[in-house]
Amino acid sequence: xxxxxxxxxxxxxxxxxxxxxxxxxxxxxxxxxxxxxxxxxxxxxxxxxxxxxxxxxxxxxxxxxxxxxxxxxxxxxxxxxxxxxxxxxxxxxxxxxxxxxxxxxxxxxxxxxxxxxxxxxxxxxxxxxxxxxxxxxxxxxxxxxxxxxxxxxxxxxxxxxxxxxxxxxxxxxxxxxxxxxxxxxxxxxxxxxxxxxxxxxxxxxxxxxxxxxxxxxxxxxxxxxxxxxxxxxxxxxxxxxxxxxxxxxxxxxxxxxxxxxxxxxxxxxxxxxxxxxxxxxxxxxxxxxxxxxxxxxxxxxxxxxxxxxxxxxxxxxxxxxxxxxxxxxxxxxx
Amino acid sequence: xxxxxxxxxxxxxxxxxxxxxxxxxxxxxxxxxxxxxxxxxxxxxxxxxxxxxxxxxxxxxxxxxxxxxxxxxxxxxxxxxxxxxxxxxxxxxxxxxxxxxxxxxxxxxxxxxxxxxxxxxxxxxxxxxxxxxxxxxxxxxxxxxxxxxxxxxxxxxxxxxxxxxxxxxxxxxxxxxxxxxxxxxxxxxxxxxxxxxxxxxxxxxxxxxxxxxxxxxxxxxxxxxxxxxxxxxxxxxxxxxxxxxxxxxxxxxxxxxxxxxxxxxxxxxxxxxxxxxxxxxxxxxxxxxxxxxxxxxxxxxxxxxxxxxxxxxxxxxxxxxxxxxxxxxxxxxx
DNA sequence: TATTGAAATGCAAATGTTTGCATAATTTTT
DNA sequence: AAAAATTATGCAAACATTTGCATTTCAATA
Numbered sequence: 001x002x003x004x005x006x007x008x009x010x011x012x013x014x015x016x017x018x019x020x021x022x023x024x025x026x027x028x029x030x031x032x033x034x035x036x037x038x039x040x041x042x043x044x045x046x047x048x049x050x051x052x053x054x055x056x057x058x059x060x061x062x063x064x065x066x067x068x069x070x071x072x073x074x075x076x077x078x079x080x081x082x083x084x085x086x087x088x089x090x091x092x093x094x095x096x097x098x099x100x101x102x103x104x105x106x107x108x109x110x111x112x113x114x115x116x117x118x119x120x121x122x123x124x125x126x127x128x129x130x131x132x133x134x135x136x137x138x139x140x141x142x143x144x145x146x147x148x149x150x151x152x153x154x155x156x157x158x159x160x161x162x163x164x165x166x167x168x169x170x171x172x173x174x175x176x177x178x179x180x181x182x183x184x185x186x187x188x189x190x191x192x193x194x195x196x197x198x199x200x201x202x203x204x205x206x207x208x209x210x211x212x213x214x215x216x217x218x219x220x221x222x223x224x225x226x227x228x229x230x231x232x233x234x235x236x237x238x239x240x241x242x243x244x245x246x247x248x249x250x251x252x253x254x255x256x257x258x259x260x261x262x263x264x265x266x267x268x269x270x271x272x273x274x275x276x277x278x279x280x281x282x283x284x285x286x287x288x289x290x291x292x293x294x295x296x297x298x299x300x301x302x303x304x305x306x307x308x309x310x311x312x313x314x315x316x317x318x319x320x321x322x323x324x325x326x327x328x329x330x331x332x333x334x
Numbered sequence: 335x336x337x338x339x340x341x342x343x344x345x346x347x348x349x350x351x352x353x354x355x356x357x358x359x360x361x362x363x364x365x366x367x368x369x370x371x372x373x374x375x376x377x378x379x380x381x382x383x384x385x386x387x388x389x390x391x392x393x394x395x396x397x398x399x400x401x402x403x404x405x406x407x408x409x410x411x412x413x414x415x416x417x418x419x420x421x422x423x424x425x426x427x428x429x430x431x432x433x434x435x436x437x438x439x440x441x442x443x444x445x446x447x448x449x450x451x452x453x454x455x456x457x458x459x460x461x462x463x464x465x466x467x468x469x470x471x472x473x474x475x476x477x478x479x480x481x482x483x484x485x486x487x488x489x490x491x492x493x494x495x496x497x498x499x500x501x502x503x504x505x506x507x508x509x510x511x512x513x514x515x516x517x518x519x520x521x522x523x524x525x526x527x528x529x530x531x532x533x534x535x536x537x538x539x540x541x542x543x544x545x546x547x548x549x550x551x552x553x554x555x556x557x558x559x560x561x562x563x564x565x566x567x568x569x570x571x572x573x574x575x576x577x578x579x580x581x582x583x584x585x586x587x588x589x590x591x592x593x594x595x596x597x598x599x600x601x602x603x604x605x606x607x608x609x610x611x612x613x614x615x616x617x618x619x620x621x622x623x624x625x626x627x628x629x630x631x632x633x634x635x636x637x638x639x640x641x642x643x644x645x646x647x648x649x650x651x652x653x654x655x656x657x658x659x660x661x662x663x664x665x666x667x668x
Numbered sequence: 669t670a671t672t673g674a675a676a677t678g679c680a681a682a683t684g685t686t687t688g689c690a691t692a693a694t695t696t697t698t
Numbered sequence: 699a700a701a702a703a704t705t706a707t708g709c710a711a712a713c714a715t716t717t718g719c720a721t722t723t724c725a726a727t728a
Contacts, residue, residue: 006713018714056683097432695704
């Protein structure tokens with residue numbers, strides 16, 4: 001009901017055939033210059049907007065990429081998005097964004113939308129509570145390639161670009177050991193995240209390598225919200241075995257934990273040292289950022305994921321020739 | 335070429351007519367229960383995905399809303415996005431996001447995409463360098479309603495939800511006056527932004543109301559990047575007339591300016607007081623946040639914009655019965 | 669002038685789905 | 699048992715555009 005101008009309207013207004021109009025609009029050289037100009041002019045005059053239906057009917061490419069992230073208010077993801085956009089724009093694609101806010105239902109809806117809009121490819125960082133991958137299967141069965149990045153599925157077979165979380169953890173623990181920390185606590189993320197598992201493993205491995213005894217009382221999880229992270233920190237400060245270092249799931253968690261210290265008059269990074277993941281620019285605004293943070297290179301992650309996706313779209317890599325890539329991490333000391 | 339499964343495949347597989355399949359998939363009660371179940375089962379088995387072409391051909395609603403913002407890494411916009419999503423999800427719509435990164439060309443591309451995908455409505459916060467509104471005209475002529483929020487066009491007629499920037503500035507200056515500040519500097523945004531004009535006007539009005547003489551040397555602009563904001567602050571500190579207060583375009587600008595102070599050993603908010611716009615949660619993580627910040631209520635902005643857009647979509651408000659709304663601001667002292 | 673060749677344009681089929689109308693099958697009523 | 703009412707299914711047109719093939723138009727050549 002929106003606009004009733006179609007190529008037929010233009011054809012009638014100019015007394016030419018529909019095919020002539022169609023070809024003129026595509027700048028087909030078979031159409032004479034005069035006719036072509038007339039058509040283009042009339043199209044503008046009538047405010048013609050092509051109906052995408054035929055694109056879908058004829059199975060044409062849409063030149064659109066979808067990117068699904070857990071959250072838009074995490075700097076890591078916006079950095080990835082920017083890189084992906086820059087890359088695909090150069091290739092003539094547009095990128096649109098969808099956030100799941102860590103909800104699988106929203107994620108599934110997003111996948112249906114991508115299917116409906118026939119995107120040419122999909123980059124995904126998983127919602128935290130993803131338990132069922134059938135929608136991803138559906139998308140891929142349909143022929144739309146999916147590349148996971150950062151928060152990648154544990155067992156589901158697919159293309160994956162992830163960073164070496166474990167090595168980052170080992171480095172971080174080593175750094176704290178050198179500062180003579182002995183009671184290093186981990187504020188981890190939710191247990192259903194693969195990323196949490198890897199942090200825990202890296203943390204334990206790091207302790208082991210540095211001959212530090214691990215303790216159940218120094219390992220706690222939060223759901224990554226401010227409230228939850230602060231509550232966990234309160235627990236640490238209230239218990240008998242008070243940590244002398246905090247290893248945060250990411251910079252935000254560390255910053256939230258620091259807030260609790262400040263509230264209690266404890267100056268961060270003195271009695272209690274902080275390290276975390278992300279090395280996000282936001283920390284550069286703080287007077288007391290974490291002493292060190294594991295850089296995860298969102299630019300590189302985004303670039304690798306985008307390049308892999310394009311290769312699959314261009315049939316240079318088979319859609320089911322699943323590739324995995326590990327992005328190196330680096331502990332950055334501030 | 336992606337998937338060749340259509341309702342015809344299902345119809346043939348079950349030896350029923352295409353119309354029966356179509357109706358069964360729509361849960362049309364005219365179709366017998368057994369048939370319906372058979373069809374649904376077969377559809378799943380064959381991994382049928384409906385072709386959106388017919389939606390477009392028949393002019394059906396897509397139940398999709400687009401939202402275009404200048405940047406995803408500004409907390410204000412992600413908050414608006416969250417609110418808009420929550421609202422529209424309840425109404426059965428999906429929301430997809432596009433960022434322009436303050437580039438009009440990207441914005442125009444995004445508008446073409448919205449047209450191509452036939453979104454039911456559009457929420458837009460303008461790219462900084464928007465000079466030409468013809469693409470917006472095109473979208474609206476086509477019948478897709480557009481509601482601008484926060485960064486709204488100055489002269490282009492449209493639906494607009496914006497906040498009372500000027501009053502915020504006057505309040506902020508009053509606050510600084512009470513702290514005995516006499517040389518209040520403004521670090522404004524780029525001059526092509528309407529939001530910059532309003533801040534300047536509010537700033538000047540505030541000075542006037544408080545009997546403070548304005549000075550050209552206390553007004554500078556940056557392009558909102560960290561580098562640019564810090565450069566401006568350097569200038570202020572190097573010039574003869576050193577400010578005793580900084581009024582920042584937003585919290586980020588103020589935080590960047592504070593970094594310069596710290597680098598020079600000046601403790602922020604002592605010799606030089608800071609106030610800004612946004613009252614963003616991020617400032618709560620700082621040990622020295624701006625003394626006060628003008629809250630712009632992203633939730634309210636998003637909600638009002640979403641509600642207005644829905645009213646237009648539902649034909650409760652005519653698309654060209656342009657509404658404007660001013661969201662009150664509030665100076666929040668930390 | 670007739671013939672050839674090229675350029676410009678038109679016809680009609682094809683694409684996937686919905687839907688009003690028609691028909692067929694079944695059940696209910698007389 | 700026949701007629702009427704109900705239920706289930708099918709036919710075919712409609713939607714906007716593209717495109718292979720056919721046709722027309724016109725200019726150039728023989």
